[in-house]
Amino acid sequence: MQTRRRAVWQAVLWGSYVAVSLAMVSSFQPLNGSLAFVMVCLGLLLWAASEGLRALALWQRWLDRSPRSLLFCVVVMPPVFAALVQLALLVINKTGLALGWLSFPPGTPRGWGVLAGYTANTSIMLWLWLTAWVGTQLLTRWRQGEIAKWQAEAAARALELQVLRAQINPHFLFNALNNLRALINEDPARARExxxxxxxxxxxxLMHSAKxxxxxxxxxxxxxxYVALEQLHHEERLRVDWQVDPAATAASVPPMLLQLLVENAIKHGIARTAGGGVVEVVIRRQGATLTVAVSNPGPWAPGTSDGTGLGLAHLRERLERAGGQGAGCRIDAEGGRVTVTVTLDVSA
Known part of the structure; x- marks a missing residue:
């Protein structure tokens, strides 16, 4: 299909060139069949030369070369092919005249100077053709690269969300089911809740993580x-202090951001602290900036590999993409408590 389309474009291009050339020649000298035949041969030879340039560029991988090397090929090779075109045309003319097949009107320009002028004209046409072809190919490569980049980013986002789902859901699912099974006989109403x-x-x-x-x-x-389900497991060891600015609830945030922060606080704070403690959730909004701070009891040292790194690394990546300008994540440890603070732009 592409070969047929290229052949059509080539036929239109060089056919138009032949038609314009014949019209220009007829303006200063009479036309005959021999001149028309030679011009048609010129159009076919230019078609062949352009296809030869294309084949050579693909074979030698011009588009993969450095800009300087590519420019050298684009500048040097068209005159070479133009000289070959004019040489072939010269052979056709000489042979036709010798056999009596061709006859040109009196005053038809001849000589090496005329041949050099025709070669220069042909070189210009092949330069224009090759430049257009190279530009089209480079633009196509750039578009394909952009498409591939966006596809890769989309695949990375999908994989990231799958990792988050796999990381968060099983963490408490089995405990929740076991606790519900025990609660069915003790308190059926609460079990249903x-x-x-x-x-x-x-x-x-499942539904919101894709947004x-x-x-x-x-x-x-x-x-x-989620906290209510975790309190079934930790009972009195888990208490949560909610400090939520009513003005902040209308803001939009990356999905599962708050759940990830609270889950980390319970998993790495409450579960590892004797007697448990209080998880503080503080959400404030000041203008276009939303601040979410979740703190829990327990120690934390930078650079430790206690399992918190993966979730927070994903969180930072998502904040860079969807958190807006100035979004960030900070971890502070002071007074026996660890606080993770997230800021993001909610102006949109």
Whole structure:
């Protein structure tokens, strides 16, 4: 299909060149069949020369070379092919005249100077053709590269979300199911409530994680469900102090951001601290800046590989992409507590 399309374009291009050339020649000398035949041969030879340049460029991988090497080929090779075209045309003329097949009107320009002029004209045409072809190929490569880049980024985002889902969901799912099974006989009404909270948590994880941003109010609702399920497991060892600015709930945040922070606080703070403690969730909004701070009891040392790095690394990547200008994540350890603070732009 591409070969046929290229052949059509080549026929139109060089056919038009022949037609324009015949019209220009007829303006200062009479035309005859021999002149028309020679001009048609010239068009066919230019077609062949342009295809030869294309084949040579592909064979020698001009487009993969340095800009200087590519420029050298584009400048030097068209005159070489133009000289070959004029040499072939000269052989056709000489042979036709010798055999009596061709006859040109009196006054038809001849000589080496005329041949040099024709060669220069042919070189210009092949320069223009080759420059257009190289530019088209480079533009196509750039577009393909951009498409491949966006496809790779989309695949990376999909993989990242799969990693987050795999990391977060199994972390508490089995404990929640076991606790619900024990609660069914003790408190059926509360068991039904906890089952609804578990359903909400899983639904949010599966449906909202594919989005760039979700309302903070939705995130808060699902995190409260998540905390209620974790309190079944940790009981009195887990207490949460919610300090949420009402003005912040209308903002949008990357999905599962708050849940990841709270999960890390429970997993690496409450679960490892004798007697448990309080997880503080502080959310404030000042203008277009939203601040989310989650703190938990326990120690933390920079550079430790205690399992917190992967989740927070994904969090930082997502903040760079969807958190807006100035988004960031900071970890502070002071007074026996660890605080993870996230800031992001919510002006959009």
């Amino acid at each position: 906890m089952l609804s909270r578990l359903s909400n948590t899983l639904r949010h994880t 760039e941003r979700v309302p903070l109010a939705d995130e808060l609702a699902v995190v409260r469900d």
